[in-house]
Amino acid sequence: MEKGTLLYEGKAKQLFETNDPEVVWVEYLNQATALNGAKKDMITGKGELNNQITSLIFDFLSRSGINNHFIQQISATEQLIRSVNIIPLEVVVRNKAAGSFSKRLAIEEGTPLAFPIVDFYFKNDQLDDPMITEDHMKVLNIATEKEIQLLRQMALEVNDVLKRLFKEINIDLIDFKLEFGKTPDGAILLADEISPDTCRLWDLKTKDHLDKDIYRRDLGDIIPVYQEVLDRLNKREGD
Ligand code: 5GP
Secondary structure (H helix, E strand, O other): OOEEEEEEEOOOEEEEEEOOOOEEEEEEOOEEEEOOOOEEEEOOOHHHHHHHHHHHHHHHHHHOOOOEOEEEEOOOOEEEEEOOEEOOEEEEEEEEOOHHHHHHHOOOOOOEEEEEEEEEEEOOHHHOOOEOOHHHHHHOOOOOHHHHHHHHHHHHHHHHHHHHHHHHOOEEEEEEEEEEEEOOOOOEEEEOOOOOOOEEEEEOOOOOEOOOHHHHOOOOOHHHHHHHHHHHHHHHHHO
16 A cells, blocks of 8 residues: 555644545644644654554444444554545534533533433534534535434444443543544445544543543643553453
């Protein structure tokens, strides 16, 4: 597989063409951002950790029957994925109140929710990723009724698999954000990354944050914390 020209540069990843039109080469970067890019830093080692954690999690999701874009990890910071058109939605699953949900509705962080909820946000930096309703998605041709139901179902399936996986390593999966893409034949695949950048992960016993809130809220250094998540996942794989 040969790495071609740069297709897209995001906040935390670069995507490159390959000599196979169906395959994209991803490089995870050390850049960390928050507040829609207003807070930005280079953090050595972050790209490697997120690539390794995402690769491990997507491999686990593949083995659990979740259709996704992941092909293989090819280096410490790189992976190959299937080429998809990203649906401009952030699909957030919440098991406990935290973050924007807690703030908007004045519900204490950590309050359990009676059932996992799925929130949709329109992926648009200029608009600051606003929350979006099902009618909005349909009227703006972002997704059809059938696609919305599939996104919701897949998001909840991912939640079931990941909640169990993290519980085994003493981590409480509070909430997380997913992105999905469409293949040329219209199939919907789970895409993007799943890492401490995109999930809220709390230690089951101490409730310590093991995720990007450490960076967002200036609570300390993310590297040892992300390394802890990777070490626990690797140890579980080895067991
Ligand atoms: P909240 O709605 O509280 O901001 O985020 C809910 C969950 O989705 C958190 O786990 C958070 O990490 C993730 N999330 C939401 N939006 C984004 C985003 O734009 N980038 C990243 N990395 N994660 C996000």
